[in-house]
Amino acid sequence: MPSAHTKSPRAASRTPLIEVTKLSKVYVNDAVETPVLFDIDLRVQSGEFMAIMGPSGSGKSTLMHILGFLDRPTHGKYRFLGKDTAGRTDDELAIIRATKVSFVFQAFHLLPRATVLENVMLPLLYHPTIPSAERQHRAQAAINAVGLFERTNFLTSQLSGGQKQRTAIARSLVTEPQVIFADEPTGNLDSVSGIQVMGALEKLHASGHTIILVTHERSTAEFADRIVHILDGRIASDSRSHSRRSSSGLTSLK
Amino acid sequence: MNTKDIIQSATKSISSNAKRTSLTILGIVIGVASVVLMISTGKSFQGYILDQINSFGSNTMDVIPKGFEKFGGNLESLTIEDYERIKRLSSVERVVPVIIVNRSVHYGREDMTPMVFGATSDIFGNYGMKLASGRLLDESDERGAQRSVVAAYQTALDLFGNRDPIGQRIVIGEESFTVVGTLKSAGSLLLSDLDKPVFIPFATARSMTGQRHVSYITLKTVGDSDIAKRDITELLRTRHRIDNSQDDPDLDDFIARSAEQVTSIISSVTLGLTVFLALIAGISLLVGGIGIMNIMLVTVSERTQEIGLRKALGARPRDILIQFLTEALALTCGGALVGLVLGAGTGWILSRIADRILGEFHFILSPFALVAAICMAVGTGLLFGVYPASKAARLDPIEALRYE
Ligand SMILES: Nc1ncnc2c1ncn2[C@@H]1O[C@H](COP(=O)(O)OP(=O)(O)O)[C@@H](O)[C@H]1O
Ligand SMILES: [Mg+2]
Numbered sequence: 001m002p003s004a005h006t007k008s009p010r011a012a013s014r015t016p017l018i019e020v021t022k023l024s025k026v027y028v029n030d031a032v033e034t035p036v037l038f039d040i041d042l043r044v045q046s047g048e049f050m051a052i053m054g055p056s057g058s059g060k061s062t063l064m065h066i067l068g069f070l071d072r073p074t075h076g077k078y079r080f081l082g083k084d085t086a087g088r089t090d091d092e093l094a095i096i097r098a099t100k101v102s103f104v105f106q107a108f109h110l111l112p113r114a115t116v117l118e119n120v121m122l123p124l125l126y127h128p129t130i131p132s133a134e135r136q137h138r139a140q141a142a143i144n145a146v147g148l149f150e151r152t153n154f155l156t157s158q159l160s161g162g163q164k165q166r167t168a169i170a171r172s173l174v175t176e177p178q179v180i181f182a183d184e185p186t187g188n189l190d191s192v193s194g195i196q197v198m199g200a201l202e203k204l205h206a207s208g209h210t211i212i213l214v215t216h217e218r219s220t221a222e223f224a225d226r227i228v229h230i231l232d233g234r235i236a237s238d239s240r241s242h243s244r245r246s247s248s249g250l251t252s253l254k
Numbered sequence: 255m256n257t258k259d260i261i262q263s264a265t266k267s268i269s270s271n272a273k274r275t276s277l278t279i280l281g282i283v284i285g286v287a288s289v290v291l292m293i294s295t296g297k298s299f300q301g302y303i304l305d306q307i308n309s310f311g312s313n314t315m316d317v318i319p320k321g322f323e324k325f326g327g328n329l330e331s332l333t334i335e336d337y338e339r340i341k342r343l344s345s346v347e348r349v350v351p352v353i354i355v356n357r358s359v360h361y362g363r364e365d366m367t368p369m370v371f372g373a374t375s376d377i378f379g380n381y382g383m384k385l386a387s388g389r390l391l392d393e394s395d396e397r398g399a400q401r402s403v404v405a406a407y408q409t410a411l412d413l414f415g416n417r418d419p420i421g422q423r424i425v426i427g428e429e430s431f432t433v434v435g436t437l438k439s440a441g442s443l444l445l446s447d448l449d450k451p452v453f454i455p456f457a458t459a460r461s462m463t464g465q466r467h468v469s470y471i472t473l474k475t476v477g478d479s480d481i482a483k484r485d486i487t488e489l490l491r492t493r494h495r496i497d498n499s500q501d502d503p504d505l506d507d508f509i510a511r512s513a514e515q516v517t518s519i520i521s522s523v524t525l526g527l528t529v530f531l532a533l534i535a536g537i538s539l540l541v542g543g544i545g546i547m548n549i550m551l552v553t554v555s556e557r558t559q560e561i562g563l564r565k566a567l568g569a570r571p572r573d574i575l576i577q578f579l580t581e582a583l584a585l586t587c588g589g590a591l592v593g594l595v596l597g598a599g600t601g602w603i604l605s606r607i608a609d610r611i612l613g614e615f616h617f618i619l620s621p622f623a624l625v626a627a628i629c630m631a632v633g634t635g636l637l638f639g640v641y642p643a644s645k646a647a648r649l650d651p652i653e654a655l656r657y658e
């Protein structure tokens with residue numbers, strides 16, 4: 001895909017999409033302090049496909065929630081598109097979530113009594129600039145992009161797990177965000193559906209999207225170009241993936 | 255989220271749980287129905303009473319002696335001379351002196367004690383009484399102090415049954431009278447007293463009793479009834495030598511009372527009663543509101559994950575607040591509409607029953623009741639929706655997403 005090459009070098013040349021320095025997170029519940037992340041330094045450029053990998057409880061989701069503006073760091077600096085994000089109000093964070101970032105969750109989080117189309121249109125309700133007349137058209141394009149055209153008007157409760165997660169991916173696409181966060185997107189799926197879902201993310205990356213994947217499985221992390229290892233809340237290693245996997249060979253195997 | 259999105263999402267979530275929704279709004283339905291019922295029944299009843307009074311003619315005024323209960327009171331304070339002088343005032347017309355003759359009435363073996371009114375012929379017009387058969391009393395009856403009598407509807411029926419009353423002879427006290435006419439029924443329970451008396455000429459009553467005072471005087475005012483009242487009051491104070499520079503009605507030995515005054519007293523009493531009943535009914539609306547709050551709290555906790563998701567997708571706290579407030583409002587307004595129809599329908603049925611019993615009872619659905627019901631419903635929705643909705647709006651997105 002040519003777009004991957006035209007889009008990323010310009011962004012990569014100067015301002016990183018995400019730039020985190022000395023970031024730490026301490027949860028405080030009823031005066032009990034749980035430190036979870038320590039001195040995280042991380043830069044992500046637009047167009048990257050990065051995996052955050054580590055054992056369960058190592059702090060991957062916590063980091064992703066902070067990077068995705070669902071949570072705030074306790075200490076340290078987080079610059080997004082070159083701008084410091086400290087001191088943003090809840091409303092400002094909500095607008096960033098509506099326009100700049102999106103999520104794919106392990107548990108799908110689809111509205112069960114709504115159709116695929118309605119679910120994919122949902123983020124557009126909160127988008128400040130996309131006109132309501134364009135919603136359906138954009139949602140349909142996103143659904144087509146994940147290969148669910150024929151399921152457009154199905155209730156999400158009528159879909160298989162893989163189809164549900166692809167609906168969630170379409171939903172994460174529809175606002176054309178700067179970065180898509182996927183937290184264990186294959187965690188609730190069998191291996192074939194998992195590979196299909198990873199294939200969909202791979203395709204998005206190829207068309208220029210920035211993807212940050214959170215997983216505890218090496219086999220899933222290997223779909224990414226870059227793997228950041230987290231152990232006990234610290235970055236243990238940060239490396240380019242040597243043996244990058246692709247869904248195309250794997251799906252034809254079965 | 256624009257208004258259309260908000261309303262669509264509210265109606266969708268409400269209709270997805272129809273059975274629970276209908277049980278939830280029952281409290282609001284009953285509350286609004288009873289408010290509407292109370293206000294409209296109160297208004298209808300007030301209208302009924304005022305209609306009755308106005309059917310007498312709105313510009314009727316009675317001048318009555320002050321009773322013995324007031325110090326210096328004297329039931330004989332109004333004289334025939336007072337009547338003659340009041341008659342000459344320009345602010346009044348059709349002045350009728352009335353002597354109530356305290357004698358029993360016999361017809362054959364029937365022995366009755368209806369009120370016997372000795373009055374000049376204008377009394378029928380002043381009280382809006384209509385002739386059923388024969389003729390009314392007239393000037394010649396008065397001039398000759400004739401032994402003529404006109405019987406009101408109920409008494410004519412009681413005395414004569416289905417015989418023709420005209421030309422029958424009845425005995426009042428010791429004297430024999432000829433029935434010259436009968437009256438139509440006044441047509442309602444409230445005025446049923448008007449169906450009972452018999453009427454004889456004033457001159458006849460005067461000669462029978464030999465009295466020089468009148469029981470009371472009834473008249474029609476010309477123009478402003480306040481002016482008539484002032485003229486009469488001044489005249490009688492002078493004639494009765496009452497020094498009343500403070501204009502204190504307690505010092506007078508008479509009362510001049512217009513129908514308007516009675517009307518306004520009745521209006522304010524029934525209004526007070528209506529408001530009181532509506533407030534009690536309003537309490538049931540509050541109870542309904544607590545039901546709404548309860549169900550909204552359940553909804554918020556059931557949909558915690560959805561709220562987390564919406565926040566992750568970019569919903570601001572206020573978007574969530576508005577969404578759940580709208581749902582609460584949609585519930586209460588839906589309940590209010592049903593309650594409105596139910597309350598108005600019940601009120602209408604009751605008014606039909608009242609019409610059978612009381613006669614001439616009209617159903618009034620006051621716009622005030624409609625507005626009050628809608629406002630109360632919106633108020634209840636907001637009052638009891640705000641807490642659950644703001645609870646939803648404040649949820650932490652991550653905790654909400656994780657909530658099981
Ligand atoms: N809200 C919270 N309050 C306290 N501790 C938390 C909270 N959320 C997560 N944790 C703790 O932080 C650690 C990291 O959690 P998480 O980021 O979910 O790990 P991962 O996604 O790598 O499995 C865990 O030990 C977890 O128990
Ligand atoms: Mg996790």
